[in-house]
Amino acid sequence: MAMNDVISLLISGLGLAGIYFLLASGLSLIYGLMRVLNLAHGAIFAVGGFVGWAALEYLPVEPDWLRFTAALVLATLAGAMLGILIEKGLLARLYGRPYAQMLLTLGLAFAMTAFLGGWLGHDPLTLKQPAWFDEVTVIAGSRVVNSRLVIVGIALILFLATVVFLRRSKHGLIIRAGVNNRSMVMALGINVSKSFTLLFVIGSGLAGLGGVLAGVFFGSVTPELGTQQLIFAFIVIIVGGLGSLEGTALAALVVAVLQQFVNYYGPPGAGDLVTVLLLAVMLLVRPRGLLGKVAA
Amino acid sequence: MTRTQASPVRSWTASTSVLSLRNVDVHRGEAHVLRDVSFEMPPNAVTALLGRNGAGKTTTLLAVVGLLAATGRMSMAGTDLKPLKVDERVRQGIGYVPEDREVFADLTVAENLRLAMRGPESQARLQQVHKLFPILHERAQQRAGTLSGGQQQMIAIARALLNDNKILLIDEPSKGLAPAVVTEVVQAIEQVKATTTILLVEQNLAVAARLADHALVLDQGRLVYSGPMEDFARDTEATSRWLGVDIRPKAVGGRGNE
Amino acid sequence: MKRTAARNVPLAIAVALFAAVPFLSNVSVPLVFDGPLGSLGTMQIIAVGLIFAALAMTFDLLFGYTGLLSFGHTLWFALGLYLPAVLMVGAGAPFGTALLLALAACLLLSLIIGAVALRTSGIAFAMVTMAFAEAFLIFVERNPTKMFGGDEGITVAGSLLPQAVRGVAGIGTVYWIALVLAVTIYLLLRQSVGSRAGHVLQGLKENPLRVELLGLHTYRFRLLSFVLSSMLAVLCGFVYLLVARVAYPGIAGTDFALLIMVMVVFGGTGRLWGAALGGFLYGVANIRLGSMSTAAFGEGLPQWISGPLQEPPLYIGLAVVLMMLFAPEGLAGLIEKASSRLRARLAGSRRGRNSGAAPSGSGGTPGGDGTETALAASGQR
Numbered sequence: 001m002a003m004n005d006v007i008s009l010l011i012s013g014l015g016l017a018g019i020y021f022l023l024a025s026g027l028s029l030i031y032g033l034m035r036v037l038n039l040a041h042g043a044i045f046a047v048g049g050f051v052g053w054a055a056l057e058y059l060p061v062e063p064d065w066l067r068f069t070a071a072l073v074l075a076t077l078a079g080a081m082l083g084i085l086i087e088k089g090l091l092a093r094l095y096g097r098p099y100a101q102m103l104l105t106l107g108l109a110f111a112m113t114a115f116l117g118g119w120l121g122h123d124p125l126t127l128k129q130p131a132w133f134d135e136v137t138v139i140a141g142s143r144v145v146n147s148r149l150v151i152v153g154i155a156l157i158l159f160l161a162t163v164v165f166l167r168r169s170k171h172g173l174i175i176r177a178g179v180n181n182r183s184m185v186m187a188l189g190i191n192v193s194k195s196f197t198l199l200f201v202i203g204s205g206l207a208g209l210g211g212v213l214a215g216v217f218f219g220s221v222t223p224e225l226g227t228q229q230l231i232f233a234f235i236v237i238i239v240g241g242l243g244s245l246e247g248t249a250l251a252a253l254v255v256a257v258l259q260q261f262v263n264y265y266g267p268p269g270a271g272d273l274v275t276v277l278l279l280a281v282m283l284l285v286r287p288r289g290l291l292g293k294v295a296a
Numbered sequence: 297m298t299r300t301q302a303s304p305v306r307s308w309t310a311s312t313s314v315l316s317l318r319n320v321d322v323h324r325g326e327a328h329v330l331r332d333v334s335f336e337m338p339p340n341a342v343t344a345l346l347g348r349n350g351a352g353k354t355t356t357l358l359a360v361v362g363l364l365a366a367t368g369r370m371s372m373a374g375t376d377l378k379p380l381k382v383d384e385r386v387r388q389g390i391g392y393v394p395e396d397r398e399v400f401a402d403l404t405v406a407e408n409l410r411l412a413m414r415g416p417e418s419q420a421r422l423q424q425v426h427k428l429f430p431i432l433h434e435r436a437q438q439r440a441g442t443l444s445g446g447q448q449q450m451i452a453i454a455r456a457l458l459n460d461n462k463i464l465l466i467d468e469p470s471k472g473l474a475p476a477v478v479t480e481v482v483q484a485i486e487q488v489k490a491t492t493t494i495l496l497v498e499q500n501l502a503v504a505a506r507l508a509d510h511a512l513v514l515d516q517g518r519l520v521y522s523g524p525m526e527d528f529a530r531d532t533e534a535t536s537r538w539l540g541v542d543i544r545p546k547a548v549g550g551r552g553n554e
Numbered sequence: 555m556k557r558t559a560a561r562n563v564p565l566a567i568a569v570a571l572f573a574a575v576p577f578l579s580n581v582s583v584p585l586v587f588d589g590p591l592g593s594l595g596t597m598q599i600i601a602v603g604l605i606f607a608a609l610a611m612t613f614d615l616l617f618g619y620t621g622l623l624s625f626g627h628t629l630w631f632a633l634g635l636y637l638p639a640v641l642m643v644g645a646g647a648p649f650g651t652a653l654l655l656a657l658a659a660c661l662l663l664s665l666i667i668g669a670v671a672l673r674t675s676g677i678a679f680a681m682v683t684m685a686f687a688e689a690f691l692i693f694v695e696r697n698p699t700k701m702f703g704g705d706e707g708i709t710v711a712g713s714l715l716p717q718a719v720r721g722v723a724g725i726g727t728v729y730w731i732a733l734v735l736a737v738t739i740y741l742l743l744r745q746s747v748g749s750r751a752g753h754v755l756q757g758l759k760e761n762p763l764r765v766e767l768l769g770l771h772t773y774r775f776r777l778l779s780f781v782l783s784s785m786l787a788v789l790c791g792f793v794y795l796l797v798a799r800v801a802y803p804g805i806a807g808t809d810f811a812l813l814i815m816v817m818v819v820f821g822g823t824g825r826l827w828g829a830a831l832g833g834f835l836y837g838v839a840n841i842r843l844g845s846m847s848t849a850a851f852g853e854g855l856p857q858w859i860s861g862p863l864q865e866p867p868l869y870i871g872l873a874v875v876l877m878m879l880f881a882p883e884g885l886a887g888l889i890e891k892a893s894s895r896l897r898a899r900l901a902g903s904r905r906g907r908n909s910g911a912a913p914s915g916s917g918g919t920p921g922g923d924g925t926e927t928a929l930a931a932s933g934q935r
């Protein structure tokens with residue numbers, strides 16, 4: 001193993017971990033708080049990717065890093081808007097019936113993916129990334145593509161922001177407590193559904209942003225981007241332990257780095273398959289997941 | 297309906313009654329757990345809710361808080377509770393101390409308390425709570441899940457004291473605690489009882505007799521006694537019949553039955 | 555006894571109708587089918603509908619018995635196509651041998667995967683099964699062994715199949731096989747799950763994915779249900795291979811796995827015939843929508859409208875959304891409501907001025923007991 005490859009693969013893995021975290025953390029907390037499995041989460045992710053692609057393609061903003069920033073902001077807003085519409089407009093009407101809610105989001109996922117595919121096609125659309133993204137930086141003697149560093153940086157900032165939000169804010173407190181025991185939070189006179197709406201919006205916004213990062217990571221976006229990444233997000237959630245943010249972060253790292261290394265050194269697709277194997281092993285030795293509190 | 301001969305049933309008019317239940321029925325799954333329960337609670341007094349295991353005591357509290365659906369009428373200080381959701385009912389002025397404490401294990405002690413605080417007056421009340429339970433101040437930054445059972449019970453009671461509540465619903469505060477800790481918890485309740493209305497579920501007859509002014513007794517989901525606590529506790533036939541307790545109430549600190 | 559007989563009347567009518575199809579070579583159903591019913595093209599489409607009906611019912615077996623929701627049920631259907639195809643095309647095995655080997659392999663695999671996945675329950679089980687199904691799709695698409703055909707899939711030449719199902723004439727035989735498959739699975743499951751599925755699903759409405767009933771079943775019992783429902787799905791795959799004559803990645807992986815769930819939900823959860831109806835309609839509609847929408851829409855509208863209008867999943871997705879909002883009981887629920895209303899109307903007119911509405915036969919929402927919100931139910935222990 002060349003040392004160069006190891007460092008650059010590690011950084012790639014970190015970037016992918018960030019993307020998984022952005023997708024999985026929202027899903028896991030939303031499920032933890034209200035038992036709503038949002039299957040449209042992946043579609044929101046894909047919409048974010050497309051908004052990012054469109055912004056980079058058409059926004060007349062210079063210099064290009066500013067355009068990229070605008071793309072991130074727009075994708076986040078698009079995700080958050082979708083989140084409000086879905087939660088307030090649709091899910092709230094099925095309050096207390098998580099099974100129907102899940103199926104509704106499944107229908108949305110199909111419809112949204114089909115909409116994107118019908119409008120913009122199913123072929124990959126290449127993102128016009130800032131020129132600097134394609135250049136390389138030498139870190140500890142190994143050449144790392146800059147876009148990887150950008151992804152890692154953004155993901156790290158968002159991870160810290162999420163942790164601070166959950167630890168410091170009142171809503172964060174309600175969310176953490178509610179994942180643990182929602183009825184008791186209600187019995188303290190707290191309107192949990194307000195915090196849930198906020199969580200849903202933030203989770204959807206982060207998914208939208210994650211879509212852009214995934215577009216940068218893979219170089220292009222497709223309507224099916226969301227569904228594909230959703231699977232790995234699921235694996236991350238189970239390996240990390242349902243409802244545990246720290247577990248999700250840790251599992252994202254483990255799954256993504258493992259996947260990167262095996263994909264690089266192994267036969268095609270091996271890295272993706274190994275993550276499923278990891279999941280199986282995890283279930284055999286520790287069904288609760290790395291840091292899980294609830295056995296689902 | 298059978299009542300013990302201990303005392304005539306006193307009734308309070310709706311205007312003085314803090315909590316009023318009329319013909320309340322609760323089903324849990326297949327089971328018909330509460331049957332036609334009606335009672336009134338006088339203000340600034342402790343009412344003990346007694347009965348054997350599975351009689352429906354916890355169910356009654358859950359129905360009042362709104363965590364279980366119930367039929368019949370329920371009102372608190374003249375406000376109809378039925379149309380209100382759980383959090384809305386609680387904000388009307390209910391302090392709920394659940395049976396198994398239900399503290400948030402992953403949150404710190406301070407966070408557990410902060411979650412319960414509503415208005416600005418909660419801040420002042422926090423001082424009082426810390427005076428009542430100094431340990432909660434000392435251990436503020438410790439994870440609640442790592443506290444002892446008694447300390448967790450203090451968190452659970454403290455949460456109910458942080459707001460200007462009209463009524464406290466306290467479910468078996470002495471459950472699973474060592475005698476010394478029971479005494480501490482009982483003393484805490486005694487300190488607040490002069491100014492609050494409390495509905496207290498308690499298996500420990502000695503504790504109930506010491507704290508309560510009135511008693512309500514449930515048997516298989518039906519209310520079978522409502523009257524002064526003293527009369528009920530003295531009536532050995534009644535206590536053995538409805539609670540399965542033969543022993544005389546003894547000094548607090550002993551574990552009544554169990 | 556009488557009730558059983560009454561129960562069998564709709565079934566007998568359905569079977570008779572399907573059995574008549576091959577003989578109706580001059581009856582045509584405009585709009586729905588291109589050719590007359592008895593034409594080979596139409597019979598092929600109906601056969602696909604029957605197979606999907608059977609597949610949707612096998613999904614109900616696991617769900618109905620254990621309350622476990624699988625997001626990866628299609629894995630077994632896909633294996634039912636892929637394994638015989640690989641064995642015949644790649645390894646040159648004769649048809650019968652290929653089927654037997656495939657059955658044995660699937661039995662082993664479903665035992666292993668079931669044993670692992672059943673260590674979880676509820677939502678985690680759904681996620682885990684989805685991961686396994688997706689893993690198979692990845693395996694097929696990346697095709698590291700060069701035997702699974704990649705994106706193209708594996709086409710099975712007619713010459714590899716038995717004489718009876720070969721060529722154009724074979725479609726007739728396959729049609730009968732599909733009908734037998736659907737009816738057999740229906741009868742088998744009606745016997746074992748029928749009422750239970752409804753029962754569990756009533757619970758699911760209140761507190762889904764965490765049905766208390768789970769506690770009643772031992773691990774081995776759940777594993778048995780898992781293996782049985784998987785193996786029946788493999789059989790559906792076998793028959794579908796005879797119709798499609800190609801194993802293709804479109805029926806593997808998450809999207810199709812979720813589609814199976816959509817079929818069941820659309821038809822009506824909790825009723826076996828609802829699942830069958832959903833599967834049948836999907837099987838037929840998918841083929842027909844695909845060929846209709848590409849031709850029909852699009853002219854004159856901007857791309858962002860006309861493009862999506864040509865995507866069948868758009869209609870399926872929107873239909874599910876509407877269904878959840880307005881008729882969560884699915885088509886079967888609507889039909890039952892309508893028929894009980896009709897019966898009430900008939901009974902009413904017979905009895906003259908009896909104004910009291912007859913009790914509705916449909917399940918409806920049971921009086922909400924709100925147990926989900928009970929503190930005790932919310933975890934912590």
Ligand SMILES: Nc1ncnc2c1ncn2[C@@H]1O[C@H](COP(=O)(O)OP(=O)(O)OP(=O)(O)O)[C@@H](O)[C@H]1O
Pocket residue numbers: 324325326327329347348349350351352353354355356395499925928930
């Ligand atoms: N989740 C539930 N589902 C169905 N029945 C329940 C449930 N929880 C409790 N019950 C039943 O309701 C009845 C009353 O229970 P409840 O918890 O109110 O009793 P309790 O008087 O508080 O008893 P204890 O002294 O043991 O706490 C019991 O018969 C019990 O079996």
Ligand SMILES: [Mg+2]
Pocket residue numbers: 353354355395
């Ligand atoms: Mg109790």
